[in-house]
Amino acid sequence: MTTQRPLHDLRLERIDGDAKLVAMISPCSFMYPGYGLQITVTLNGDDKHSLGDRKPMESATEAEVQALFDRVKTLPCKKCQAPTFDRNPAAIQTDYEGQCRKCINDAINSMMEAERQRFERELAVLKAEGKAKGFTHHVAAVIHLHHGDDYIYDFFTISDDAPSIERMIAKRGSVVTNDYRIEQL
Ligand SMILES: [Zn+2]
Secondary structure, three states, X not given: OOOHHHHOOOOEEEEEOOEEEEEEEOHHHHHOOOOOOEEEEEEOOOEEEEEEOOOOXXXXXXXXXXXXXXXXXXXXXXXXXXXEEOOOOOOOOOOOOOOOHHHHHHXXXXXXXXXXXXXXXXXXXXXXXXXXXXOOEEEEXXXXXXXXXXXXXEEEEOOOOHHHHHHHHHHOOOOOOOOEEEEEO
């Protein structure tokens, strides 16, 4: 048990090209009995990567921590060349392999934005069709069920008469009938 105390404060550093790597033992290794040795490595104070070997914490040594740290490699992001972790491809099977965290976030954000725009376009087409059929309003209501998840119910109306809209919402079994947004077509 004499080796455990200093490991709390152990901090290893390494410069790897443009990357400054700092390794510390993950808090869970100390908090959970039987969790085993795991380190968390920070890259340039930002991106984090954890790696463990399940060796018992009770007998862990600084040399074992160093050996884990030595296994952590970096490579240039395949998009922007900034240093990023060379993550184990078997552990992380994504389309973003080899990209830094910023490029991954950028890619996810533009994918979500494209999805949102696609949704808006589809809704605009539906509204135009509804208007052509003689409807005057589009209603997006939140259906609140006694049991089960809330969901959005979209429909067209030929007036903005609140009582009749609330009746249509009630017919879906919603316990709340005034949680809706109405828009003129
Ligand atoms: Zn990048």
